[in-house]
Amino acid sequence: MKIIEGNDGVKRVLARLLAERKRGYSLAAPFYLDDDVFDLDMDGIFARHWFHIGSAPEVPKKGDYFTVEIGRYSIIVTRGEDMVIRAFHNVCRHRGARILTEARGSTRKFVCRYHNWTYGLSGALEYAEHMAPHADPKCLGLKPVHLRNVAGVLFACLAEEPPEDFAELERTAAPYIAPHRIEDCKVAKQIDLVEDGNWKAVMENNRECYHCTRHPELLKTFFQFFGHSESDVKPRQQEYYERYRRIQGEFEAIWGQNGLQWKAVERLEEDKPTPYRVERMALDNVGESYTMDTRIASQRLLGDLTEKRLGALSLHTQPNSWNHFLSDHAVIFSVFPISAEKTLVRTTWLVHKDAVEGVDYDLENLTHVWNKTNEQDATFVAWSNMGARSPAYEPGPYTPNESQLELFLDWYVSRMGEYVGAAAVRAPVAARRAG
Ligand code: FES
Numbered sequence: 314m315k316i317i318e319g320n321d322g323v324k325r326v327l328a329r330l331l332a333e334r335k336r337g338y339s340l341a342a343p344f345y346l347d348d349d350v351f352d353l354d355m356d357g358i359f360a361r362h363w364f365h366i367g368s369a370p371e372v373p374k375k376g377d378y379f380t381v382e383i384g385r386y387s388i389i390v391t392r393g394e395d396m397v398i399r400a401f402h403n404v405c406r407h408r409g410a411r412i413l414t415e416a417r418g419s420t421r422k423f424v425c426r427y428h429n430w431t432y433g434l435s436g437a438l439e440y441a442e443h444m445a446p447h448a449d450p451k452c453l454g455l456k457p458v459h460l461r462n463v464a465g466v467l468f469a470c471l472a473e474e475p476p477e478d479f480a481e482l483e484r485t486a487a488p489y490i491a492p493h494r495i496e497d498c499k500v501a502k503q504i505d506l507v508e509d510g511n512w513k514a515v516m517e518n519n520r521e522c523y524h525c526t527r528h529p530e531l532l533k534t535f536f537q538f539f540g541h542s543e544s545d546v547k548p549r550q551q552e553y554y555e556r557y558r559r560i561q562g563e564f565e566a567i568w569g570q571n572g573l574q575w576k577a578v579e580r581l582e583e584d585k586p587t588p589y590r591v592e593r594m595a596l597d598n599v600g601e602s603y604t605m606d607t608r609i610a611s612q613r614l615l616g617d618l619t620e621k622r623l624g625a626l627s628l629h630t631q632p633n634s635w636n637h638f639l640s641d642h643a644v645i646f647s648v649f650p651i652s653a654e655k656t657l658v659r660t661t662w663l664v665h666k667d668a669v670e671g672v673d674y675d676l677e678n679l680t681h682v683w684n685k686t687n688e689q690d691a692t693f694v695a696w697s698n699m700g701a702r703s704p705a706y707e708p709g710p711y712t713p714n715e716s717q718l719e720l721f722l723d724w725y726v727s728r729m730g731e732y733v734g735a736a737a738v739r740a741p742v743a744a745r746r747a748g
């Protein structure tokens with residue numbers, strides 16, 4: 314949908330929209346619908362920041378690859394002869410043809426099917442018939458995309474010089490994830506769900522649990538207090554909240570006994586290029602896993618873990634992911650923007666590589682809760698999108714339970730403001746909170 318047009322430049326229009334944004338309110342409609350804003354989001358957010366792109370078990374062997382489409386970009390993620398995971402632009406260095414059109418596969422070489430230019434797994438151009446005499450094949454390898462592997466979780470950056478604060482995320486999150494030994498997992502199931510909404514609406518929906526009563530399957534285990542402050546607990550929730558506090562205490566003892574890091578680290582500041590949040594969370598009832606009976610879905614626990622009841626380690630990263638690591642499986646979510654009103658949510662369930670389907674785990678049992686939750690969330694995103702299309706839509710107020718959502722949007726607005734040169738949107742947080 315085209316909304317912004319004019320000769321004063323799309324960036325200037327966006328700068329004005331950002332400056333007009335009222336903190337504590339949802340965004341104006343163009344942020345969710347407009348094609349030009351979408352293109353600027355790709356340039357200002359996805360081309361300049363680290364983003365989540367998947368997990369190491371998606372490429373277990375040399376030559377395994379998967380491709381990711383983000384806006385106009387197409388990226389190849391592959392494991393090299395040296396077992397190192399790398400990423401490249403999926404663009405041939407001859408005349409730019411897309412090299413891989415498959416979502417995933419395995420290969421010895423990347424061959425462009427137009428004129429057979431052939432690249433090794435390291436990206437080097439290894440074969441090109443009739444190479445022009447003025448061209449140097451050494452300079453015509455696939456363009457690299459920065460890639461980091463954080464204890465099996467993969468992040469990419471399209472910028473030539475990626476934000477340096479990624480090292481902090483890596484240093485902090487890796488010890489939390491490491492005991493789950495993601496590199497020793499396999500993909501049990503991966504599902505791509507195309508949602509009818511802007512990528513920011515998908516993220517906003519993920520970052521609040523105000524709607525969690527709409528997730529009956531998830532609420533078998535998930536406590537509804539994500540993003541809530543103690544003062545927001547209503548009298549009717551008091552008993553539930555006390556159970557949460559008691560169970561949280563039990564989990565803290567278990568995590569301590571098992572030598573697991575659990576304390577929340579929240580670095581979601583709006584001017585931080587690579588924001589993240591990591592925390593181990595208590596789960597309700599038996600509290601072992603995200604299943605309907607709340608018990609482990611896979612009998613083969615991850616890594617060397619021996620305790621089934623470990624709750625869920627949650628890793629949130631801006632701009633595009635949430636991840637849960639349990640004793641028996643991990644579930645990894647990446648958000649890939651397709652267009653202004655379409656977003657791909659990729660969900661990957663990982664189990665121990667030796668776990669056998671039908672013996673150690675049942676796929677339906679493993680995937681049921683998050684499948685249902687994803688379907689429900691996709692509906693909410695579609696409803697929001699439909700609403701934002703109406704001329705009657707105007708930004709509405711966030712509740713105190715949507716604080717994590719606000720942190721996401723504050724970051725987005727701040728980073729985009731910097732990109733388009735709208736200094737006004739970066740007023741100090743305290744001043745804006747008072748306002
Ligand atoms: S465009 Fe790839 S070989 Fe010609």
Ligand SMILES: [Fe+2]
Pocket residue numbers: 518519524525528686690
């Ligand atoms: Fe949800």
